[in-house]
Amino acid sequence: MSAADKPLRGSNIFDVARLAGVSHQTVSRVINDVPGVRPATRLRVEQAITQLRYSPSPAARALVTRRTRMIGLIAPSTADYGPSSIALHFNEAARDARYGVVTVTTVDASHESVRSAVESLLSQRVEAVVVIVADVAVVESIRSLDVGVPVVTVTASQRPAHLITSIDQYRGARSAVRHLIDLGHRQIAHISGPPSAPESIERLRGWRDELAAARLVAREPGHGDWTARSGAAFGEQLAQDHDTTAVFASNDQMALGVMSSLLAHGRRVPEQVSVVGFDDVPEAAYFSPALTTVAQDFAALGALTMQRVLIAVEDADAPGESLPLPTRLIVRDSTAPPAS
Amino acid sequence: MSAADKPLRGSNIFDVARLAGVSHQTVSRVINDVPGVRPATRLRVEQAITQLRYSPSPAARALVTRRTRMIGLIAPSTADYGPSSIALHFNEAARDARYGVVTVTTVDASHESVRSAVESLLSQRVEAVVVIVADVAVVESIRSLDVGVPVVTVTASQRPAHLITSIDQYRGARSAVRHLIDLGHRQIAHISGPPSAPESIERLRGWRDELAAARLVAREPGHGDWTARSGAAFGEQLAQDHDTTAVFASNDQMALGVMSSLLAHGRRVPEQVSVVGFDDVPEAAYFSPALTTVAQDFAALGALTMQRVLIAVEDADAPGESLPLPTRLIVRDSTAPPAS
DNA sequence: GCTCAGTCAGGTAGCGATCCCGCACGATCC
DNA sequence: GGATCGTGCGGGATCGCTACCTGACTGAGC
Numbered sequence: 001m002s003a004a005d006k007p008l009r010g011s012n013i014f015d016v017a018r019l020a021g022v023s024h025q026t027v028s029r030v031i032n033d034v035p036g037v038r039p040a041t042r043l044r045v046e047q048a049i050t051q052l053r054y055s056p057s058p059a060a061r062a063l064v065t066r067r068t069r070m071i072g073l074i075a076p077s078t079a080d081y082g083p084s085s086i087a088l089h090f091n092e093a094a095r096d097a098r099y100g101v102v103t104v105t106t107v108d109a110s111h112e113s114v115r116s117a118v119e120s121l122l123s124q125r126v127e128a129v130v131v132i133v134a135d136v137a138v139v140e141s142i143r144s145l146d147v148g149v150p151v152v153t154v155t156a157s158q159r160p161a162h163l164i165t166s167i168d169q170y171r172g173a174r175s176a177v178r179h180l181i182d183l184g185h186r187q188i189a190h191i192s193g194p195p196s197a198p199e200s201i202e203r204l205r206g207w208r209d210e211l212a213a214a215r216l217v218a219r220e221p222g223h224g225d226w227t228a229r230s231g232a233a234f235g236e237q238l239a240q241d242h243d244t245t246a247v248f249a250s251n252d253q254m255a256l257g258v259m260s261s262l263l264a265h266g267r268r269v270p271e272q273v274s275v276v277g278f279d280d281v282p283e284a285a286y287f288s289p290a291l292t293t294v295a296q297d298f299a300a301l302g303a304l305t306m307q308r309v310l311i312a313v314e315d316a317d318a319p320g321e322s323l324p325l326p327t328r329l330i331v332r333d334s335t336a337p338p339a340s
Numbered sequence: 341m342s343a344a345d346k347p348l349r350g351s352n353i354f355d356v357a358r359l360a361g362v363s364h365q366t367v368s369r370v371i372n373d374v375p376g377v378r379p380a381t382r383l384r385v386e387q388a389i390t391q392l393r394y395s396p397s398p399a400a401r402a403l404v405t406r407r408t409r410m411i412g413l414i415a416p417s418t419a420d421y422g423p424s425s426i427a428l429h430f431n432e433a434a435r436d437a438r439y440g441v442v443t444v445t446t447v448d449a450s451h452e453s454v455r456s457a458v459e460s461l462l463s464q465r466v467e468a469v470v471v472i473v474a475d476v477a478v479v480e481s482i483r484s485l486d487v488g489v490p491v492v493t494v495t496a497s498q499r500p501a502h503l504i505t506s507i508d509q510y511r512g513a514r515s516a517v518r519h520l521i522d523l524g525h526r527q528i529a530h531i532s533g534p535p536s537a538p539e540s541i542e543r544l545r546g547w548r549d550e551l552a553a554a555r556l557v558a559r560e561p562g563h564g565d566w567t568a569r570s571g572a573a574f575g576e577q578l579a580q581d582h583d584t585t586a587v588f589a590s591n592d593q594m595a596l597g598v599m600s601s602l603l604a605h606g607r608r609v610p611e612q613v614s615v616v617g618f619d620d621v622p623e624a625a626y627f628s629p630a631l632t633t634v635a636q637d638f639a640a641l642g643a644l645t646m647q648r649v650l651i652a653v654e655d656a657d658a659p660g661e662s663l664p665l666p667t668r669l670i671v672r673d674s675t676a677p678p679a680s
Numbered sequence: 681g682c683t684c685a686g687t688c689a690g691g692t693a694g695c696g697a698t699c700c701c702g703c704a705c706g707a708t709c710c
Numbered sequence: 711g712g713a714t715c716g717t718g719c720g721g722g723a724t725c726g727c728t729a730c731c732t733g734a735c736t737g738a739g740c
Contacts, residue, residue, distance in 0.1 A: 060696035062399035228626030286568030400726035
């Protein structure tokens with residue numbers, strides 16, 4: 001009796017049909033919202049469905065429709081705030097669109113690693129692949145790989161394209177540097193992220209161009225690797241160089257490292273050196289001093305990315321290409337006019 | 341010609357059979373590694389497979405075997421270091437075991453949110469569900485939910501169980517507090533995380549018990565919410581209270597907030613107040629001062645969790661229950677003996 | 681020489697959906 | 711009043727694979 005009440009997902013479309021007194025075909029029409037079923041019939045079927053706790057088999061459905069409603073996500077193997085946030089929000093956007101997301105990580109940026117990730121997703125018959133790019137090499141690998149399904153790339157890139165989504169790193173960087181210039185700084189250093197990271201490249205470019213636009217000289221930038229450690233190493237050098245009154249770090253962690261070193265060497269922030277970061281990690285407001293930085297809207301990026309996926313896999317009307325999303329400069333206590 | 345060379349995944353088992361000059365059944369035996377196929381035959385089949393770029397349809401396979409090789413992961417909707425790391429490493433462990441992972445997030449800890457997440461995974465026919473718990477309410481919800489497939493819970497918990505994996509938050513907290521006691525501190529404050537977070541509960545308990553074991557009094561702890569902001573608020577109060585010489589924060593972000601407030605109010609860390617955190621986020625070594633904290637091995641936790649999944653879904657020999665993984669105290673510059 | 685394991689390969693029946701077709705029925709039209 | 715048509719529903723084929731059974735061929739044993 002109680003077993004008959006809840007046959008946990010053991011039933012198929014014929015069981016439902018029998019209980020509702022219709023054919024399996026009619027049940028199929030009901031669950032797919034196909035018109036041509038009398039309301040009374042539809043109701044009987046729906047009742048049978050809930051009574052049996054029926055849910056259609058995605059495997060059987062996929063077999064005949066050749067659609068899995070699955071999207072593959074390739075993410076870098078890191079718990080960093082940026083990639084994690086993008087993955088998180090993309091997941092939610094996909095779920096809203098009633099798609100499943102299966103995630104694989106790339107252990108490194110090697111071609112083999114990317115190939116194996118793609119292969120793994122393809123063997124699961126995803127309908128599209130979304131790549132969160134942390135290394136330009138991954139873009140190259142993907143491009144060389146005839147994937148066979150649409151690939152949407154999430155990456156900072158110089159020019160927008162049909163299946164690329166991004167946040168405008170370049171303009172974000174320019175706004176950060178502009179802020180320093182507006183405060184009166186003339187010697188503005190930069191520590192970039194890994195040269196292989198698209199964000200790093202764009203932010204470096206933004207720094208250069210904004211300095212050039214203000215006719216300021218750009219010294220050789222420092223090269224970090226996103227970690228606070230590398231920022232601290234750069235801060236060491238910077239502490240000796242009293243000409244430089246401001247530094248634009250390519251992310252918040254490195255900004256933290258820079259500040260840490262400066263403070264350790266008796267250089268005060270922002271009185272002697274202004275520091276600005278990028279990302280606006282949640283704790284940035286609680287660094288000492290609170291960090292001026294550039295915020296990105298990852299939720300919007302996730303939604304936008306899913307939108308591009310839908311354009312690619314379904315009819316979905318396609319408005320040309322998607323423009324990079326804007327950033328927002330958050331001014332806090334780590335920037336101030338230079339001591340004159 | 342070139343089209344015949346790479347029929348992108350359009351081929352099925354019969355195409356392979358025809359090309360290899362065998363029956364489809366023999367092909368099936370080859371791809372499933374079933375013995376009883378002559379090496380020469382096996383080779384011919386394998387060549388046909390690579391030539392056609394064939395890969396078996398998971399849908400067709402799932403339909404008949406009733407196994408999807410998919411695991412559902414329920415994660416909290418946050419990019420925090422802890423949950424993100426667990427998700428990341430679990431993903432990698434699952435991939436090593438040749439399982440796919442489909443992730444859904446719970447927008448909040450409400451029963452409805454959890455129910456809908458589970459429902460969504462179940463309708464995708466996952467073979468097991470893994471829950472990364474950030475709120476005890478989620479555990480209750482799941483328990484009330486007859487899921488129908490094994491559920492492995494990743495959570496700090498007082499007692500180990502068959503399908504629970506965890507890191508030993510309690511002993512981690514005790515080791516942190518012990519460290520402060522060993523340094524000579526007698527008045528050790530605590531700011532806990534949200535009262536609904538299992539980690540928070542266990543770390544609070546560890547703080548209490550370690551103080552009790554040393555016959556020290558535990559004042560009313562502060563209640564934070566994991567954010568640096570809440571740590572800063574607690575730090576405000578603490579700055580006034582000159583009796584307290586040390587504070588154990590339930591995570592690194594709050595420790596950061598505490599230090600930020602203390603410094604802002606002219607209290608020096610660690611000279612006047614020692615601070616210890618929990619998690620060992622990558623930037624903890626670059627806070628000012630570098631933060632003493634408790635490190636957790638998320639990679640091991642991910643692997644352990646996958647191991648429990650395998651025990652539940654396959655035969656896999658089951659060694660009773662899994663013990664909580666140990667933590668490691670990382671001593672840096674934010675802790676020192678109290679000024680006497 | 682014939683049987684009899686044992687090895688290898690083939691044929692057929694599903695798994696649970698969708699898709700294409702067709703049938704019954706009542707309303708509409710000439 | 712019979713042909714036409716739209717609505718509502720049902721029957722069978724099909725997707726690509728595995729499970730089960732059957733059959734052909736080998737070589738050993740009497």
